[in-house]
Every structure is written in structure tokens, then in C-alpha cells.
Amino acid sequence: MEQSDAATRPRNGERKAPPTIYDIARLTGVSPSTVSRALNKPGRLNAQTERRIRDAAAELGYRINPMARALPTGKTGTLGLLVSDITNPVYFDLVRAAERVASETGMTIVFADSQESPELERATAERLQTSVDGLLLVGSRLEDHQIQELSSVKPLVVVNRLVEGIPAVIPDVRPGITTALERLREAGHRRIAYLAGPEASWMNGQRWQHAFEIAVQWDMSIVEIKSNAPTREGGAEAFGRVKAADVSAVLAYNDLVALGLLRECRDHGLDVPGRLSIVGFDDIFGADLPTPALTTIRMPLAALGELGIRRLLTEIDGGSSQNDAALPTAFVDRESIGPAA
Amino acid sequence: MEQSDAATRPRNGERKAPPTIYDIARLTGVSPSTVSRALNKPGRLNAQTERRIRDAAAELGYRINPMARALPTGKTGTLGLLVSDITNPVYFDLVRAAERVASETGMTIVFADSQESPELERATAERLQTSVDGLLLVGSRLEDHQIQELSSVKPLVVVNRLVEGIPAVIPDVRPGITTALERLREAGHRRIAYLAGPEASWMNGQRWQHAFEIAVQWDMSIVEIKSNAPTREGGAEAFGRVKAADVSAVLAYNDLVALGLLRECRDHGLDVPGRLSIVGFDDIFGADLPTPALTTIRMPLAALGELGIRRLLTEIDGGSSQNDAALPTAFVDRESIGPAA
DNA sequence: CACCGTTCGTCAATCGATTGCCATCGCCGA
DNA sequence: TCGGCGATGGCAATCGATTGACGAACGGTG
Numbered sequence: 001m002e003q004s005d006a007a008t009r010p011r012n013g014e015r016k017a018p019p020t021i022y023d024i025a026r027l028t029g030v031s032p033s034t035v036s037r038a039l040n041k042p043g044r045l046n047a048q049t050e051r052r053i054r055d056a057a058a059e060l061g062y063r064i065n066p067m068a069r070a071l072p073t074g075k076t077g078t079l080g081l082l083v084s085d086i087t088n089p090v091y092f093d094l095v096r097a098a099e100r101v102a103s104e105t106g107m108t109i110v111f112a113d114s115q116e117s118p119e120l121e122r123a124t125a126e127r128l129q130t131s132v133d134g135l136l137l138v139g140s141r142l143e144d145h146q147i148q149e150l151s152s153v154k155p156l157v158v159v160n161r162l163v164e165g166i167p168a169v170i171p172d173v174r175p176g177i178t179t180a181l182e183r184l185r186e187a188g189h190r191r192i193a194y195l196a197g198p199e200a201s202w203m204n205g206q207r208w209q210h211a212f213e214i215a216v217q218w219d220m221s222i223v224e225i226k227s228n229a230p231t232r233e234g235g236a237e238a239f240g241r242v243k244a245a246d247v248s249a250v251l252a253y254n255d256l257v258a259l260g261l262l263r264e265c266r267d268h269g270l271d272v273p274g275r276l277s278i279v280g281f282d283d284i285f286g287a288d289l290p291t292p293a294l295t296t297i298r299m300p301l302a303a304l305g306e307l308g309i310r311r312l313l314t315e316i317d318g319g320s321s322q323n324d325a326a327l328p329t330a331f332v333d334r335e336s337i338g339p340a341a
Numbered sequence: 342m343e344q345s346d347a348a349t350r351p352r353n354g355e356r357k358a359p360p361t362i363y364d365i366a367r368l369t370g371v372s373p374s375t376v377s378r379a380l381n382k383p384g385r386l387n388a389q390t391e392r393r394i395r396d397a398a399a400e401l402g403y404r405i406n407p408m409a410r411a412l413p414t415g416k417t418g419t420l421g422l423l424v425s426d427i428t429n430p431v432y433f434d435l436v437r438a439a440e441r442v443a444s445e446t447g448m449t450i451v452f453a454d455s456q457e458s459p460e461l462e463r464a465t466a467e468r469l470q471t472s473v474d475g476l477l478l479v480g481s482r483l484e485d486h487q488i489q490e491l492s493s494v495k496p497l498v499v500v501n502r503l504v505e506g507i508p509a510v511i512p513d514v515r516p517g518i519t520t521a522l523e524r525l526r527e528a529g530h531r532r533i534a535y536l537a538g539p540e541a542s543w544m545n546g547q548r549w550q551h552a553f554e555i556a557v558q559w560d561m562s563i564v565e566i567k568s569n570a571p572t573r574e575g576g577a578e579a580f581g582r583v584k585a586a587d588v589s590a591v592l593a594y595n596d597l598v599a600l601g602l603l604r605e606c607r608d609h610g611l612d613v614p615g616r617l618s619i620v621g622f623d624d625i626f627g628a629d630l631p632t633p634a635l636t637t638i639r640m641p642l643a644a645l646g647e648l649g650i651r652r653l654l655t656e657i658d659g660g661s662s663q664n665d666a667a668l669p670t671a672f673v674d675r676e677s678i679g680p681a682a
Numbered sequence: 683c684a685c686c687g688t689t690c691g692t693c694a695a696t697c698g699a700t701t702g703c704c705a706t707c708g709c710c711g712a
Numbered sequence: 713t714c715g716g717c718g719a720t721g722g723c724a725a726t727c728g729a730t731t732g733a734c735g736a737a738c739g740g741t742g
Binding site: 015018063064065066067068070071076077078086087089092093095096099103108109110111112113124126127128129130131152153154259263285286289290291 | 356359404405406407408409411412417418419427428430433434436437440444449450451452453454465467468469470471472493494495600604626627630631632
């Protein structure tokens with residue numbers, strides 16, 4: 001490969017130290033404390049002095065040193081965002097929305113994934129806590145008391161989960177599931193299966209529980225089928241169990257497993273939606289790609305991310321302790337539901 | 342919604358301050374500096390003293406305050422990762438690999454996206470630079486000189502791009518493109534199109550250039566077709582232009598535009614691969630989902646992320662200035678190539 | 683017994699910014 | 713003329729950890 005030009009590229013020691021408020025103070029002939037006030041207590045100083053200092057700061061290209069500021073104030077200006085699996089497309093919109101809101105308010109986001117491991121999640125959360133002002137836990141796999149412990153050291157908000165005493169932002173899965181089952185019922189389905197997600201997932205519990213209640217209420221039979229992992233592979237591996245269950249439709253924990261199952265059906269020549277109807281959950285990127293396109297239940301992901309961050313922000317200012325209303329989910333009708341065989 | 346239990350949840354002021362080395366010092370009867378050495382200069386102290394201090398630290402649940410450490414040392418222990426668009430699935434594996442390597446070495450990653458805007462990218466990069474030890478720019482849309490300026494303030498590595506004097510980690514697109522064009526040629530294609538990506542993308546230039554050279558060398562005609570955005574929408578919008586170009590195959594800048602085009606073909610009843618063959622680029626999540634599954638060229642994304650971080654890390658220690666060899670791409674044969682009409 | 687070289691631990695300065703408290707100044711009204 | 717007040721800006725302590733310089737204690741040696 002090409003050799004980088006070591007002669008012109010600044011090596012570590014050669015980079016000039018960034019200007020500090022002391023440099024500005026010297027340049028303008030005031031004291032450092034005055035500079036500090038000029039820069040973040042507008043109005044506290046004489047207008048001309050403030051102007052002079054701001055100009056000097058601009059001229060020197062001054063940027064505040066967040067570390068130095070964090071020491072006396074205890075505020076780092078960063079928020080931690082912890083998700084269960086970065087490579088799950090479901091987090092796209094959520095992450096992006098969170099990032100947008102955060103940067104609008106001048107915060108920066110530190111971002112980590114726990115790879116579906118509770119141990120790793122706890123360790124990461126603790127590590128992050130030392131350097132952030134607050135933590136947003138999305139789809140946490142921790143136990144309630146662990147989350148409560150984390151919450152006792154720094155502000156913390158959970159998304160897609162409800163924990164006693166912890167501020168939360170959650171979707172309301174009911175409308176989406178209700179409509180989905182309604183359609184299935186209209187299409188003649190009477191025996192359906194729920195293809196489950198991780199047991200440690202609160203969201204999984206919610207989805208199962210509501211599907212169960214509604215199915216029972218409408219006199220449909222419903223069974224729960226385990227999956228090994230909430231991934232495409234997990235969905236594919238469940239194919240045998242789904243077939244054996246003798247149902248005409250399955251509601252999947254998420255689109256990933258639905259997609260895996262769908263593909264496996266195609267590979268085994270099982271017609272979807274002719275012989276089996278499939279409904280996913282989340283409406284992730286790619287759900288509309290296969291043939292048949294996946295019918296699914298859309299999560300308000302961007303809203304979840306945005307509200308999560310806002311809630312965390314107010315939590316950090318010692319704000320309200322009132323949870324917002326749950327955000328509604330919506331049924332997305334595509335091609336993977338058909339009349340019962 | 343449920344009311345959080347404000348009585349038990351610690352409000353901001355109530356959270357107890359985390360233990361410091363001073364607390365440990367008091368507890369063990371030594372001075373703070375001794376504690377500092379016990380914790381990060383193993384061997385410098387008497388073994389028993391060190392033990393005693395470590396035990397006390399563990400007992401108090403001591404965690405070092407990264408901000409306080411950053412001040413004297415100038416090292417923040419965090420790395421910045423800047424991508425052009427978080428919602429592009431292409432970054433999945435890269436981000437995850439980067440995150441893994443970073444946390445293995447005890448670094449944390451701050452993560453931001455520039456939403457395809459050079460201005461936003463520059464602003465974000467500058468903002469991040471004040472709080473990280475180094476920056477990884479992935480698919481930067483900045484101009485060379487802007488990148489060089491950024492590099493003069495803190496260590497910086499670019500991925501998917503080559504800039505004079507800047508350490509870089511790049512893929513070698515040649516093998517993948519060569520094989521792809523070979524297959525197209527074997528299938529009888531003589532007139533092909535390149536569906537272009539953003540002009541500010543170095544990677545786009547590479548892909549076009551190599552496709553061009555190889556096509557010319559093999560006596561295939563090749564034209565460049567512009568797209569409005571490197572997204573599925575961008576690909577769909579290019580449908581008319583692709584049809585008008587009278588080619589039998591198109592190589593797309595990335596899988597997103599390929600997927601968009603593919604879907605549009607299906608919606609307009611244009612048979613793929615019967616009447617048009619399509620080859621994507623990147624092999625993102627979902628490329629195998631449609632029917633026909635997208636034939637594409639795989640990027641070594643995880644390796645790019647891992648090497649990028651490693652390179653940045655050695656750069657931060659003032660390490661080598663030698664770029665690694667480019668990582669090879671590979672042709673992924675699926676279903677969207679067929680014999681020329 | 684005096685001297686010397688290690689070993690171990692403390693002192694104190696330092697990183698960059700914040701902030702409570704105080705000093706000064708000018709101006710006003712009594 | 714004096715007291716007082718608001719506006720303005722400086723002083724110095726502080727946040728938590730690091731680190732070079734220094735000193736005390738100790739064991740070994742001639």
C-alpha cells in the first residue's frame with residue numbers, strides 16, 4: 001500500500017495544544033474567570049467586554065474542553081444509549097432519532113450494544129455510567145432489581161420495558177395486535193401460533209400476553225412456540241416446530257424471526273400465505289422486500305427514541321416523574337396474510 | 342400512564358457521590374497518590390499495600406472518574422466514529438466490529454452520523470474532537486483539505502477513502518467487480534450501466550473507475566447513470582433512466598439503490614433477471630430477501646471496522662504510518678443475473 | 683558503626699473550567 | 713458630602729486524578 005506521508009502529517013507530540021480560557025484571558029487582558037463568564041453567562045458582564053472576549057475566542061478558534069468542565073460541574077454532556085443488539089435493524093430509526101434530539105440539545109451520544117447478554121449489559125452500563133449524565137436502556141435484558149440499582153447511581157430511562165419506579169417510554173402493542181388478529185380472524189384463521197422471542201425480554205412478554213388475551217376473547221386457539229434466538233436464524237430453526245403445531249397462521253415476536261421463517265417456508269416449498277400466514281413485528285428495514293412482502297405491526301421507533309432522550313433529559317434536570325402515554329403500534333397490511341387453508 | 346414512584350426513585354440531588362481515591366486513601370490510611378499508583382502502576386508499591394488498597398477499592402465499589410483522569414493525562418479513553426448515514430444497513434457489521442475491538446481495549450466509542458451532509462459532518466467532527474482521543478471517518482463526504490485540517494488537531498483515520506497523508510483503511514473493489522463483470526460477460530451482456538452514487542463519495546469514484554476500466558478492457562460498452570440519492574428511493578427514481586439507456590445489465594453503486602431499482606422493475610413488470618440483470622454492492626442485510634435475491638459484491642465490513650479502530654489506536658500511540666493492504670471484496674452470486682436478453 | 687543504595691510512600695503542583703465571595707467604581711438620592 | 717446600591721470583574725478554592733521530586737526507613741557492606 002501507499003506510504004503515508006509521515007513528514008507532513010502531524011505526529012502525536014507535534015499537534016499544538018488547543019487554546020484555553022487562559023489564552024483568551026491573556027489576549028484580552030482580563031482574568032480567566034471573566035472569560036468563563038463571558039462565554040456562558042450572557043449578560044453577566046459588560047456588553048463590550050463580553051464582545052471583546054467572544055471575538056478573541058472566535059479568533060483563537062477556542063473550543064471548550066468538556067473534560068475540564070465536567071470536573072467542577074459533574075455534567076459530562078453525554079448520554080449513554082444501550083441496545084441489545086446493534087445489528088438488529090429495528091434500532092435504526094430509534095438510534096437516529098435519539099442522536100438527532102441529543103445533538104439538537106448539544107449532547108453527544110455514546111452508544112453500545114450488549115449482544116443479548118445480560119452480564120455484558122450490566123458491565124457495559126456500569127462502565128458507561130462513569131462518563132455519562134444519564135443512560136437510556138433499550139430492550140434491556142436485565143432483571144428489574146439490576147435496573148433499579150443502576151438507576152440509583154445516575155438518571156436512567158428504559159425504553160420498551162416497564163420497571164417499578166423507573167421512568168419508561170413504551171409502545172402500546174394492543175392496537176397493532178388487535179387489528180392483526182382481526183384480519184386473521186376475518187380470513188378464517190382459528191388456530192394460530194405465537195413464535196416467541198427471548199424470555200428476558202419484557203416486550204416479548206407483552207406481545208405474547210396481548211395476543212393471548214385477544215385470541216382467547218375471540219375464541220381462537222393460540223400456542224406459544226419457542227425460538228432459539230430473535231434472529232433470522234432463530235426463525236428458520238423454528239420451522240419444524242411451526243409445521244408440527246398444525247396452525248394456519250403465526251404471529252412472530254419480531255420481523256427478524258418472521259423473515260427467517262418466511263424464507264425457510266419458501267425453501268421447503270410451503271406456500272405463504274397459501275398454506276401459512278405470517279405476521280411480523282416492528283416493520284424493520286427489509287420487511288417489504290421478500291415475496292410475499294411481510295405483513296407486520298409497526299413500532300413507533302423514531303418516537304420511542306426521541307421521547308426516550310427527552311425523558312432522560314428532563315430526568316437529568318430533576319424533572320417530572322410522570323410517564324408519557326404509550327405510543328400506539330399500527331398494523332401494516334402487506335402480502336403474507338391469506339385465507340386460512 | 343402509570344405514575345412513577347417518585348418517593349423511592351432517587352432524584353438528582355439524592356444520589357450519593359461515587360467514591361474517589363480520597364475515600365480509599367482515608368480508609369486505608371495512605372495518601373491519595375499512593376492509591377493512584379496502587380491502581381495503575383502495578384509493582385511500583387509494596388505488594389501488601391497494593392493488595393490492601395485494591396481490596397478497599399473493590400469494597401467501596403470504586404470506579405475511576407474518566408473526566409478527572411482526562412484532565413492531567415489528556416487521554417479521554419473514547420474514540421469517535423462518524424458515518425455518513427446511520428440508517429444505512431451497510432454500517433452494521435462495521436460498527437459492531439469497531440465497538441467490539443474498542444471495548445476489548447477498554448475504549449468507548451462515540452458514534453455520530455452526518456446525514457450525507459458535508460457541513461454537518463465537519464461540525465460534528467469538530468465537536469467530537471474536543472472529547473475523543475481520535476476520530477474514525479467512514480465514507481467521509483468532506484474534501485481532502487478539510488480532512489487534513491481535522492487530522493492536524495487529533496489523530497484521525499479514514500475508512501473507504503484515500504487522502505494524501507492520512508492513514509486509511511480501504512477495501513480493494515477490483516476482485517469483486519472483475520468477477521461480476523466476468524459473469525455478466527459470460528452471460529452475454531455487452532451493454533451495461535453503472536448506477537452512480539454520491540459524487541462526494543470517494544468509494545463511488547473507485548467503483549465507477551474500476552468498472553469502467555474493466556468494461557473497456559473487455560470491449561463492453563458502459564454508461565454512467567446518475568441517481569438522486571444512495572437510497573432505495575434513489576434507485577427507484579432512476580428506473581426510467583435505466584430503461585431509456587437500453588442496457589441489459591446494471592451495476593449499482595450500492596445495494597440500497599439496487600434494491601430500489603429491483604423493486605421498481607418488479608412493480609413495472611420488467612423481468613429481472615430475464616430482461617435486465619442487476620448487481621449490487623456491499624451485500625447488506627436484506628440483499629438476499631427479494632425474489633430474485635440480489636447478486637452483489639461483498640465488502641469486508643467487519644474487517645474494515647476492526648482494522649480502522651486498530652489503526653486509529655496505533656496512530657494515537659504515535660505508531661506506524663504504514664497503511665495496511667487493501668481488503669479484498671468478493672462476488673456473491675445470487676439470482677439477479679441472467680443471460681442477456 | 684558509618685555509609686550507601688533501594689524501596690516505599692508522601693508532598694505538592696498541575697490539567698481547564700467553574701463559582702461563591704469580595705473589591706472597586708460610578709452614580710444616585712438624601 | 714455621605715451612604716448605599718447595582719454593575720463589573722478579580723481572587724482563590726475546587727472538582728479527581730496524575731506524577732516528578734523528595735524524604736524516611738531499611739538492609740547490607742566494609
